[in-house]
Amino acid sequence: MRIGAVSYLNTKPLIEGLAERRSDIDLIVDLPSRLADRLARGELDVALIPSIEFFQNPSYQIISDACIGCRGPVMSVKVLFRRPPAEVKTLALDEGSRTSAALSRILLAERFDVRPRLEPLPIGSGAADTKADAVLLIGDRAMHPVGETFVEEWDLGDVWCRWSELSFVFAMWVARPGVDLTGVDTLLSEARDRGVAKLEEIAHREYERKGITYETCLTYLRDNLYFYLGKRELAGLNLYYQHAAAMGLAPQGLVLPQEPLISRR
Template sequence: MNDAATKARVGAVRYLNTKPLVHGLDGENAPFELSFDYPSHLADQLSLGLLDVALIPSIEYFLGDNYRIITDACIGCLGPVWSVKIFFRTPPKQVRTLALDEGSRTSAALAKILLAERVGVMPQLQALPLGSDMRDCEADAILLIGDRAIHPPAIDAVEVWDLGETWVEWTGLPFVFATWVARPGIKTEGIAKRLMEARDGGMENLHAIAEREAPRYQLTTSECFQYFHDNLHFTLGPQEKAGLERYYQYAVKLGLAPSGRTPNYDDCEIAR
């Protein structure tokens, strides 16, 4: 699929948090075909063979069949992430129903883990469709991710958890929301190199990216830059891998992922 005659198909998340990772990849000379979609949709497309490489939710990496993490570029956080939140209408220990943003899978699993392990709650789950109005949802708690977590509608919340902050304070480890993953049989060395160059270029141009993107998301340039620089983390290093593996252990414990999966970082190490 990704030989010289046919460009590989690469899928990236359409949210604001991806912009530094795809810096400069949309030009005419891009080495692959790049498309954008919601994280959950990208995971489905990769699984169906409609994409060769995709930035998918971390939980989907552990659910996939012989998937490989191909770069050290990722979407993670070292503290508050701002764009992944649970809004509680009742105190966390009293939550009986949880609405999950349909675009989320890693964050949905993280919400279940934090509620079960920190406050001993395993609520009934409801879907919150993309494009739906949170005010029409009657669940005790609502998980929102991405752009609509940054600008949530008015809601009477007694407590709000920033899931990045909650995880880091609880475990002492970073959290990794998404990684660049390839399905089996795809040659990825050139793709991985280009994706890491894009991330590195994005990090060098955060202010310019923030200035360009901020108006599209009803943010000031300063807010957008702070989001990129302070809330997000784009490198999968040893601590991030430890955080990813801790997350996997909790996911297995709650039956959210199969046991016996060992993260494959070979391509990631070779590419770097």
């Protein structure tokens, strides 16, 4: 079983002890966009992929009630504005995640009727490496000071949740067709439950290597992220899909799940 997980801090609670639970698991860690590509090529059987990638293939199946989501500010997904949002002409998009890129475009279009010209921001680059009017940063580096003053800053989790009054789901566990999934849903849910129970331990283990304080690390894992794919999360995922499809960022006509796999919170 080749399982692909995201390489960011936000994934650590979802994979706690996962590789040790079954000897036949090969846990592969990579960037979100690369995981999606590898799943599509058949190099992975199961992967924690960006939500927008789930929309691209109707044969994909959500296989767990574990996810990376938020019900408010998420801290690690930001758009930094050099000009007011209504005046943005260019938007640099972090190549690490396509879900946040689509979310940025949706919120600019829906809130300000703005459809900027897009520029790629290569993985490893920062805001200083582009002159774009607005810059999307994701993952661990979005949690660090950028050394520049911006006229406005969006925490995309906060902006979406306030605007939609629903949660946002950044990534979930998805399987490609033809994979024997016996026991995998339980395995992934149990890993998440272990991780959520050990957030202080994970924060102690990770904060120095991520270059943040222990308090910031723990707050992020405990208060900013939400790891359960419940009704509110699925409603947010459905709304996100509707807007993505309307903008041509996802195919039309998909039927997404409305009910959680397992009743949680």
